[in-house]
Amino acid sequence: MNTVAHRIARRWRGRELLRWILSLGTLFGLWYAVIWIFRFPDYILPSPAAVGQILWKDAALLANHAAMTLMEASAGLVLALVLGIGIALLMHTFRWVRYLAYPQLVLLQAIPLIAVAPIVIVWFGFGPMAKVLVVAFVCFFPVTVNAFEGFRSVSPGYRDLLDTFGASRWSRYRHLYIPASLPGILSGARIAATYSVLGAVIGEWLGGSRGIGVYMTRAQRSFRNDRLFAAIVLVMILSFGLFKLVEATERWATPWMRRGQHV
Amino acid sequence: MTESVRVRGLEKRFGTLEVLRRIDFDVLPGESIALLGPSGCGKTTLLRILLGLDSADAGTFSRPLDRAGYLPQESVLFPWKRVMENIELPLQLQGIDRTARRAAIRKHLAMFGLVGFETAYPSELSGGMKQRVALLRAVMTGAKILVLDEPFGALDARTRHQLQRWLADVVDRLKMTLLFITHDLDEALVLAHRILVLSDRPATVLGDIRAATLPEGRLKRESPRYHAVRDELIRLISTKEGPR
Numbered sequence: 001m002n003t004v005a006h007r008i009a010r011r012w013r014g015r016e017l018l019r020w021i022l023s024l025g026t027l028f029g030l031w032y033a034v035i036w037i038f039r040f041p042d043y044i045l046p047s048p049a050a051v052g053q054i055l056w057k058d059a060a061l062l063a064n065h066a067a068m069t070l071m072e073a074s075a076g077l078v079l080a081l082v083l084g085i086g087i088a089l090l091m092h093t094f095r096w097v098r099y100l101a102y103p104q105l106v107l108l109q110a111i112p113l114i115a116v117a118p119i120v121i122v123w124f125g126f127g128p129m130a131k132v133l134v135v136a137f138v139c140f141f142p143v144t145v146n147a148f149e150g151f152r153s154v155s156p157g158y159r160d161l162l163d164t165f166g167a168s169r170w171s172r173y174r175h176l177y178i179p180a181s182l183p184g185i186l187s188g189a190r191i192a193a194t195y196s197v198l199g200a201v202i203g204e205w206l207g208g209s210r211g212i213g214v215y216m217t218r219a220q221r222s223f224r225n226d227r228l229f230a231a232i233v234l235v236m237i238l239s240f241g242l243f244k245l246v247e248a249t250e251r252w253a254t255p256w257m258r259r260g261q262h263v
Numbered sequence: 264m265t266e267s268v269r270v271r272g273l274e275k276r277f278g279t280l281e282v283l284r285r286i287d288f289d290v291l292p293g294e295s296i297a298l299l300g301p302s303g304c305g306k307t308t309l310l311r312i313l314l315g316l317d318s319a320d321a322g323t324f325s326r327p328l329d330r331a332g333y334l335p336q337e338s339v340l341f342p343w344k345r346v347m348e349n350i351e352l353p354l355q356l357q358g359i360d361r362t363a364r365r366a367a368i369r370k371h372l373a374m375f376g377l378v379g380f381e382t383a384y385p386s387e388l389s390g391g392m393k394q395r396v397a398l399l400r401a402v403m404t405g406a407k408i409l410v411l412d413e414p415f416g417a418l419d420a421r422t423r424h425q426l427q428r429w430l431a432d433v434v435d436r437l438k439m440t441l442l443f444i445t446h447d448l449d450e451a452l453v454l455a456h457r458i459l460v461l462s463d464r465p466a467t468v469l470g471d472i473r474a475a476t477l478p479e480g481r482l483k484r485e486s487p488r489y490h491a492v493r494d495e496l497i498r499l500i501s502t503k504e505g506p507r
Contacts (some may be wrong), residue, residue, distance in 0.1 A: 155337070162356075
């Protein structure tokens with residue numbers, strides 16, 4: 001554990017921490033500058049300090065809403081990963097599935113989320129299930145396409161080699177296609193992770209009793225821009241957290257990539 | 264002595280493109296055979312047919328080398344598997360349990376210069392070491408014949424030179440038959456007992472040159488015979504005469 005803690009500490013001590021301080025400092029600086037130049041009152045554009053105050057004051061309430069959003073986002077992401085990898089496997093294994101499914105995938109991606117979310121709410125109600133499905137819908141495309149491209153980009157030389165070892169179809173997937181496409185799948189999951197919180201929030205906008213989206217609609221109705229901004233900050237933190245979690249999974253699951261080689 | 268491989272009248276076309284025409288040759292047990300020919304003439308296609316990875320349009324061969332120890336031209340090691348995991352893969356696919364397969368591999372690690380590298384990833388190895396790992400994996404298939412497609416083509420001259428001698432020694436010690444493709448005359452001369460010279464596409468056998476006989480071993484670079492065979496090969500390669 002000590003080694004892991006040291007490694008994390010070293011990572012954060014270095015240039016990365018400096019980059020983050022500079023980046024956030026610039027953001028807050030610009031934020032204050034805009035308020036100062038345009039003389040915006042707090043109810044139009046609250047200052048970072050005002051937003052920080054809300055985050056502190058409403059911490060328990062926000063945590064309660066954030067927990068629900070995080071649960072919906074994570075469950076939807078996992079569902080998208082399971083479905084996406086499954087469909088990609090089928091598309092890779094059976095040509096007819098590819099011919100049938102690929103155009104539909106592209107068409108599905110073209111449907112705006114804001115149009116799909118109300119339909120899902122009508123079908124599945126205002127509970128968390130509907131939000132999980134909205135998240136799965138938004139995450140499904142990047143996961144599926146990345147997984148499929150990962151399977152497809154495997155060099156045929158490896159497959160030939162496995163054939164000379166007498167590998168079965170299952171062995172080909174176990175020893176070749178799945179590990180070879182893992183970096184692609186996780187890269188798709190990283191993109192999907194940033195979409196997932198957004199998907200959950202959009203689902204919550206349309207109805208429900210808990211979640212950051214619900215908090216946002218309530219703040220909007222009472223013209224509390226400071227709370228809206230606090231919710232936005234929270235959405236950013238959750239998205240970033242999920243992104244980093246997938247990134248850490250990627251580092252753990254593909255140790256050979258850190259040493260600079262891939263198929 | 265019965266032949267390991269007997270190829271007769273092998274032909275292959277890809278659509279209208281004729282790749283192989285009436286290929287005949289034999290490989291005897293313990294022999295090392297080099298397939299020498301210009302790029303794109305069909306050498307790899309010939310090996311793929313013999314390995315059962317592709318089908319021939321005509322001709323016969325005594326048995327497909329579908330369980331030969333094969334080393335393809337590229338993408339030889341699985342980057343996500345460590346050295347030991349790469350080597351044990353053929354045994355794992357044969358259903359041999361982990362303890363037995365690892366014990367079998369450990370007996371050969373020293374001969375292949377891989378002691379201490381069992382847990383390394385391929386990206387941490389030099390080009391020469393990668394080839395040694397791939398060769399040990401090919402040996403671990405349990406096949407008595409090794410089929411190598413330009414095994415040292417991507418290596419620098421010094422490493423290539425060292426590995427050629429080392430491979431000859433390994434093949435002799437393990438009493439294996441060797442069939443390999445090369446563009447390098449010297450590689451063919453130091454490794455092979457016989458050199459099959461293939462013509463431009465459609466490939467046909469232009470000549471079957473005996474470099475060395477089995478009991479005596481292989482040619483030495485400094486021997487007069489080495490230079491005589493080399494001259495003969497150059498003459499044969501230089502003939503523009505295509506297949507008839």
